[in-house]
Amino acid sequence: MREVSYIERSNRPLHVYALMYLAFLYIPVLFLPLFSFNDAVYAAFPLKGFTTKWYEQMLASEPMFAALTNSIKVGATTALLATVLGIFGAKAVTRYRMPGKQPVVFVIMLPLVIPGIILGVALLILVTRLGINLSLYTVTLGHILISVPFAMATLIPRFEGFDKSMEEASADLGANAWSTFWRVTLPMVFPGVLASYLLCFTISFDEFIMAFFLAGTDPTLPIFIWGQLRFPLLLPRVLALGACILAVSFVLVFIAQWLARPGAIRSLDSRP
Amino acid sequence: MSNNDAFIILTGVSKHFGPVVAVDDINLTISGGEFFSLLGPSGCGKTTLLRMLAGFESPTSGEIFIDDAPMSEVPPYQRPTNMVFQNYAIFPHLNVRANIGYGLRYDKLSKAELDRRIDESLEMVKLPGFGTRRSEELSGGQRQRVALARALVKRPKVLLLDEPLGALDKKLREEMQLELRALQESVGITFIFVTHDQEEALTLSDRVAVMARGKALQVASPQQLYNCPVSIEVADFIGQMNFIDARVIEVEGERAVLEARGLGRVRAVASADFVRQGAQVVVAVRPEKLSLSYESSSDGRCSVQGEMKTAAYLGDRSHIYVTVDGCEKPLSVAAQEVESSSGQPIERGSEVWISWADESLVLLPVA
Numbered sequence: 001m002r003e004v005s006y007i008e009r010s011n012r013p014l015h016v017y018a019l020m021y022l023a024f025l026y027i028p029v030l031f032l033p034l035f036s037f038n039d040a041v042y043a044a045f046p047l048k049g050f051t052t053k054w055y056e057q058m059l060a061s062e063p064m065f066a067a068l069t070n071s072i073k074v075g076a077t078t079a080l081l082a083t084v085l086g087i088f089g090a091k092a093v094t095r096y097r098m099p100g101k102q103p104v105v106f107v108i109m110l111p112l113v114i115p116g117i118i119l120g121v122a123l124l125i126l127v128t129r130l131g132i133n134l135s136l137y138t139v140t141l142g143h144i145l146i147s148v149p150f151a152m153a154t155l156i157p158r159f160e161g162f163d164k165s166m167e168e169a170s171a172d173l174g175a176n177a178w179s180t181f182w183r184v185t186l187p188m189v190f191p192g193v194l195a196s197y198l199l200c201f202t203i204s205f206d207e208f209i210m211a212f213f214l215a216g217t218d219p220t221l222p223i224f225i226w227g228q229l230r231f232p233l234l235l236p237r238v239l240a241l242g243a244c245i246l247a248v249s250f251v252l253v254f255i256a257q258w259l260a261r262p263g264a265i266r267s268l269d270s271r272p
Numbered sequence: 273m274s275n276n277d278a279f280i281i282l283t284g285v286s287k288h289f290g291p292v293v294a295v296d297d298i299n300l301t302i303s304g305g306e307f308f309s310l311l312g313p314s315g316c317g318k319t320t321l322l323r324m325l326a327g328f329e330s331p332t333s334g335e336i337f338i339d340d341a342p343m344s345e346v347p348p349y350q351r352p353t354n355m356v357f358q359n360y361a362i363f364p365h366l367n368v369r370a371n372i373g374y375g376l377r378y379d380k381l382s383k384a385e386l387d388r389r390i391d392e393s394l395e396m397v398k399l400p401g402f403g404t405r406r407s408e409e410l411s412g413g414q415r416q417r418v419a420l421a422r423a424l425v426k427r428p429k430v431l432l433l434d435e436p437l438g439a440l441d442k443k444l445r446e447e448m449q450l451e452l453r454a455l456q457e458s459v460g461i462t463f464i465f466v467t468h469d470q471e472e473a474l475t476l477s478d479r480v481a482v483m484a485r486g487k488a489l490q491v492a493s494p495q496q497l498y499n500c501p502v503s504i505e506v507a508d509f510i511g512q513m514n515f516i517d518a519r520v521i522e523v524e525g526e527r528a529v530l531e532a533r534g535l536g537r538v539r540a541v542a543s544a545d546f547v548r549q550g551a552q553v554v555v556a557v558r559p560e561k562l563s564l565s566y567e568s569s570s571d572g573r574c575s576v577q578g579e580m581k582t583a584a585y586l587g588d589r590s591h592i593y594v595t596v597d598g599c600e601k602p603l604s605v606a607a608q609e610v611e612s613s614s615g616q617p618i619e620r621g622s623e624v625w626i627s628w629a630d631e632s633l634v635l636l637p638v639a
């Protein structure tokens with residue numbers, strides 16, 4: 001007798017396919033940390049020997065750190081504002097009856113399908129026409145524009161996924177709209193808020209085209225790295241930086257998964 | 273309470289959702305401390321009416337008064353009502369204590385008073401010691417108690433209940449019915465209870481409003497509803513009923529003589545003024561008001577001969593279906609045991625006599 005039900009039985013060819021898929025996806029990525037410890041300027045086999053000098057060079061490179069700081073600033077601000085806008089938008093779309101809702105949602109979601117280069121050029125023209133200097137602020141503006149649809153798409157299922165009667169119960173018990181939002185709605189959608197924040201941060205952090213058009217003299221990290229690629233001698237320290245970012249990403253994803261586990265947000269508001 | 277006999281007044285309350293009329297010109301008066309049920313099939317407007325009382329919907333026209341105050345402009349969080357939701361709506365991110373105490377934050381109580389009120393209400397719903405449990409650690413019955421405690425701890429003037437027993441299994445539901453009734457008597461406030469289960473409404477309520485298509489068809493006590501329904505629709509919804517077309521032959525004061533299809537000449541109480549000489553009416557009679565025998569009745573009761581068709585066994589009784597010449601549908605007769613006086617079980621196709629008392633016939637207008 002089989003222990004697993006029909007639907008649980010695994011399929012060997014699909015198993016092999018899944019493993020090959022994962023290998024194909026991640027092995028090239030793993031070359032990054034590998035070559036970052038390789039004692040050679042060119043990223044090629046055979047490996048020459050172990051070194052940490054690229055990391056030392058990276059730590060000593062002030063422009064690189066400036067770019068990294070810029071990207072974190074832009075990413076954090078973008079993620080915060082896009083998520084806040086996403087919360088408002090998702091609540092409006094899922095809760096209120098209003099005329100012209102579908103067209104509004106369509107327009108908000110449009111940046112998902114408009115090529116970044118078009119949006120970048122359009123924003124560049126707008127910003128220069130208005131006489132605004134290009135800076136990290138303009139980059140942040142562009143990044144918010146492309147992040148809000150992702151924030152909405154992450155948050156709408158969360159809002160739809162919880163019963164409206166929770167909010168009604170809150171109102172029934174004496175809470176006004178503001179109080180209900182803070183004490184019921186936000187805690188219930190919190191995993192979505194966190195997911196949206198991390199997603200928007202990631203989108204902003206590795207976005208290139210918009211930043212390329214909208215950045216002034218302060219480059220974000222992708223633009224800095226792109227600039228470095230023209231100088232082969234500088235490439236190994238970019239690999240070292242890439243390896244560091246990879247490590248941080250893994251930690252972030254791990255934290256996000258851990259926070260999003262069932263029941264993780266229980267203790268947010270236990271006061272009566 | 274100022275005006276206890278008319279504690280809640282609904283005057284001409286209607287609710288339209290676009291072209292759909294969910295609630296149609298309801299006029300009701302509910303007294304303080306009454307257990308009042310809104311009974312009807314799904315889509316009859318009972319839940320919409322309850323939601324208008326809670327303040328989640330506002331009437332398209334008409335006005336609701338609670339304790340003499342008009343409610344149209346009062347938001348849910350300022351109304352003297354609290355609600356037990358159909359799915360209980362227990363906040364999943366809060367424990368039982370925090371759920372019950374949720375609304376007390378707005379009542380500006382001292383910490384000690386707050387704790388005392390929460391303990392008291394946990395005691396009341398028989399869940400002491402459950403304070404630190406999460407909603408997912410509770411059974412359906414326990415959630416329902418938490419929802420009750422959370423609403424009652426606010427000391428509302430009116431408790432609204434939206435099919436709160438619908439999700440429970442039959443045994444637990446019957447247990448909760450008794451508890452709910454006892455609870456209502458002990459707190460002494462008005463309960464407005466929405467249900468589609470006629471048995472539940474009859475068991476619990478002081479009065480019941482039977483609703484269909486947004487209208488209140490009849491508002492009466494359970495006994496009145498069962499024994500004296502005012503229309504075929506109400507009679508059909510509450511329990512089982514046999515309907516027989518009839519024509520009024522003559523009316524003498526309170527008594528009417530009718531010619532009923534299949535039954536012949538019958539006498540009944542002329543209950544309302546639609547019972548006029550020559551009028552077409554419907555004679556309604558409950559299965560348990562009919563009795564079955566092998567012989568023609570000798571005690572002066574009216575009787576008619578028929579042929580047994582099928583029997584439906586219901587445990588505590590059986591419904592026996594008897595075809596009578598001239599009657600459209602077989603008559604349903606309730607019997608404790610399906611056997612004749614001589615102890616022989618009644619077989620399909622047997623000739624039987626059905627008899628009844630004049631008072632058990634109810635006359636209804638043709639639909």
